[in-house]
Amino acid sequence: MANAVRAENLRLAIAGALAESVKAYDLEQVCVSFGLDPAGGDDPFFSKRVYVKKRLIGKSVSDLMSLAHQVIEEYGDVALEQLVGQLGMTGVSGEMKNIIFAANGPKPQIVLRDAISNVIEITENEQYCLVYDRPLSENGLSWRELAAWWASSQGLTGSERDSAVSLYRRLDASLANDCERLVFRTYAQLYGYPDGFDMPALIPQVYLYYDPYTRREREQPGPLARQRMDFLLLLPGRQRIVIEVDGKQHYADASGAASPARYAEMVREDRALRLAGYEVYRFGGKELMNAAEDREAVRAFFQSLMRKHNLDEASSG
Numbered sequence: 001m002a003n004a005v006r007a008e009n010l011r012l013a014i015a016g017a018l019a020e021s022v023k024a025y026d027l028e029q030v031c032v033s034f035g036l037d038p039a040g041g042d043d044p045f046f047s048k049r050v051y052v053k054k055r056l057i058g059k060s061v062s063d064l065m066s067l068a069h070q071v072i073e074e075y076g077d078v079a080l081e082q083l084v085g086q087l088g089m090t091g092v093s094g095e096m097k098n099i100i101f102a103a104n105g106p107k108p109q110i111v112l113r114d115a116i117s118n119v120i121e122i123t124e125n126e127q128y129c130l131v132y133d134r135p136l137s138e139n140g141l142s143w144r145e146l147a148a149w150w151a152s153s154q155g156l157t158g159s160e161r162d163s164a165v166s167l168y169r170r171l172d173a174s175l176a177n178d179c180e181r182l183v184f185r186t187y188a189q190l191y192g193y194p195d196g197f198d199m200p201a202l203i204p205q206v207y208l209y210y211d212p213y214t215r216r217e218r219e220q221p222g223p224l225a226r227q228r229m230d231f232l233l234l235l236p237g238r239q240r241i242v243i244e245v246d247g248k249q250h251y252a253d254a255s256g257a258a259s260p261a262r263y264a265e266m267v268r269e270d271r272a273l274r275l276a277g278y279e280v281y282r283f284g285g286k287e288l289m290n291a292a293e294d295r296e297a298v299r300a301f302f303q304s305l306m307r308k309h310n311l312d313e314a315s316s317g
Helices: 004-022 025-032 046-055 061-075 078-086 143-154 162-172 178-192 261-274 291-308
Strands: 097-102 109-114 119-124 131-132 200-205 228-235 239-246 280-282
Touching: 004 025, 004 046, 004 061, 025 046, 061 078, 131 239, 143 162, 162 178, 178 200, 178 228, 178 239, 178 280, 261 280, 280 291
Parallel strands: 239 280
Antiparallel strands: 097 131, 097 200, 109 119, 200 228, 228 239
């Protein structure tokens, strides 16, 4: 669906949702609370739909998507939720508390310090991983924001570019193999384009959940099969994209023999992620063995992904 059509459909649906749920005398205050411009002489008592729709003119699809999620959370409009789902913009529910990522050493030991407030604490091996704990906006997490957090957490005083290079090297050091490095380094080239620092940050080795036991320590296989994601992108409107680079361990046992059980485990976890609102994309390790040729294929994938999510301005350089 073309962006213009998406935008118009979203404007109509958002206006309809607010018109149905908000009284005319409250509409101006509600619009302002959602970050929309004040009335400017328009009268919501004449037409609530027209009043809201005029406030939405000029908004990008990304902005409209973010607003749609806010309206759905506030008023639970079924028609708007269905439209967002049809456009592939469902996103992930719930607020992000922190991101534990880029471990380059022993597994961190994590405890739940405050179970009521869901506050975690890393009690061992904290020095080997990174923890992003700033609030996540509706715009997701850009490379610029992640580099600014890194500069602050490390006490760096150089330029923004110097901080970004330092962070890039630290993230690169956490990667497990050359195939992951090819994916990471190919995407990171986008940061060098005009406005590239505003691209979503590609975050490596992200803990999806934490299981304190190893496979050997469990008498039976645990319910938490996949603890870490190879890469995560946090896009506007709570869009979360998981990218996995599959080696033999995803489909073979320790002896190298094909393992239907491991494959079934992997696809079961993918289903769970998708139902939770994540997009999941996989590269087979075999796809990434020829660096020169495969880099172009990875680059084309990321460009298509950014176009799909209306973030292709910087990636098209």
